[in-house]
Amino acid sequence: MTSEPTMHRLARRLRSHPTVRLGDDVEPGWRDALVSWARSHGLEITDRDATLAITTRPDQAPGSAWVHSPYAGIERLAPVLPGDTLLTRTTGTMPQRIAEYVLAWVLAERWQTARYLADSASGTWDPSDPPTPPDRHGAVVIGTGAMGRAIARALTGIGHRVTGLSRSGRPDDAFDAVLPLVPARDTPAPDTPALDGAHTDVVVLALPHTPQTDGLITPQLLRTFDGVHLVNIGRGSALRTDTLLNALDTGLVRHATLDVTEQEPLGPSSPLWRRADVTVTPHISGLTLPSDVVAALEEALEQIRAGVRPTSAAVRERGY
Incomplete structure (x- = not known):
């Protein structure tokens, strides 16, 4: 489990290296909303290694200290990300x-x-x-x-x-x-x-x-x-x-x-x-909205900057 001291280190890294990578798997229709959110918090969009990666694919997050899944599922990320990487997910509405x-x-x-x-x-x-x-x-x-x-x-x-x-x-x-x-x-x-x-x-x-x-x-x-x-x-x-x-x-x-x-x-x-x-029905009961992703990121960033573990942080050993 990611500790509060780790949150303080992550907050410092976000200040010194304020970068975000949007994974190739991010829905095209969501990108404008996510770019707008990142820029509103002084975070630079990059296609290289970034402090925060928004993705469901581990290969899209090399070296990222914080990985956010735009969906609720984390099964592709949890088993392979380094143990000190903060992994958060989207629940929203x-x-x-x-x-x-x-x-x-x-x-x-x-x-x-x-x-x-x-x-x-x-x-x-x-x-x-x-x-x-x-x-x-x-x-x-x-x-x-x-x-x-x-x-x-x-x-x-x-x-x-x-x-x-x-x-x-x-x-x-x-x-x-x-x-x-x-x-x-x-x-x-x-x-x-x-x-x-x-x-x-x-x-x-x-x-x-x-x-x-x-x-x-x-x-x-x-x-x-x-x-x-x-x-x-x-x-x-x-x-x-x-x-x-x-x-x-x-x-x-x-x-x-x-x-x-x-x-x-x-x-x-x-x-x-x-x-x-x-x-x-074709897996449509819990479709994620771009506003859900933005809201989850907003709350997590606020909590990280306060030095506390985000409520959206995944419990790796449970897989959710």
């Missing part, structure tokens, strides 16, 4: 937009939106089998970071009792309860509370991509549930396609809404496209 996405699709599935759109298009008036409130009001959010907390609050707002699953099981005010997520290969401690899968109606995956989350959603974990609506807005690597298909075929999952998939873009031959019980 993403949690709120992701929460809106989850809420929209949970309600769309509950209210049979696809059915009524088809009826409307065909001129069919069919009031039979109308939507009814769910018998089960439990929701489980796997991943209790900024995204998971925003999702929990949104689901609470429509009447769900929300349980979070995290590595630590540490309580969080956004959730009614938080339990430790025990990988299938581990044995739970005797006093570990059990997850009430029988009363769960919605399961949301809000996991980052790390070695620990790769394939974390196992068949054993999914067997905890019965007929849930599963929504994945985290990373596709957490849930293997074959595992999901089996859960759908056996009724453990009644519908899957996937904004992320194991392979992206999802190929045209994937069986996920051809299932009525699967909805796929």
Whole structure:
């Protein structure tokens, strides 16, 4: 973890060598906003080694003391940057937009939106089998970071009792309860509370991509549930396609809404496209805006100059 003395050294370097490099991977439409931000703080744009590099690619940040990811993900940077390099990331308004996405699709599935759109298009008036409130009001959010907390609050707002699953099981005010997520290969401690899968109606995956989350959603974990609506807005690597298909075929999952998939873009031959019980969207739930990146940089720079570790600093060992 980057210490406060390191922040003071970084602040001095920013004063003596006030340079910023925009990586080749930075969205072209964002460059004007980032250049304007840099210049407003007396930072010179350079295509050589710079004190600050804004990029997701380690090769674009040689010798940089501070690297800022313009996205939330840091999986390409965290494993390879020198340990004394400050790594920050962008979260911004993403949690709120992701929460809106989850809420929209949970309600769309509950209210049979696809059915009524088809009826409307065909001129069919069919009031039979109308939507009814769910018998089960439990929701489980796997991943209790900024995204998971925003999702929990949104689901609470429509009447769900929300349980979070995290590595630590540490309580969080956004959730009614938080339990430790025990990988299938581990044995739970005797006093570990059990997850009430029988009363769960919605399961949301809000996991980052790390070695620990790769394939974390196992068949054993999914067997905890019965007929849930599963929504994945985290990373596709957490849930293997074959595992999901089996859960759908056996009724453990009644519908899957996937904004992320194991392979992206999802190929045209994937069986996920051809299932009525699967909805796929093209990784759009948490699009980063240029204003998000500028706001994250602004806050981090202010904190660095004050000699404190930025709140957006990544925890390398966790991968986020």
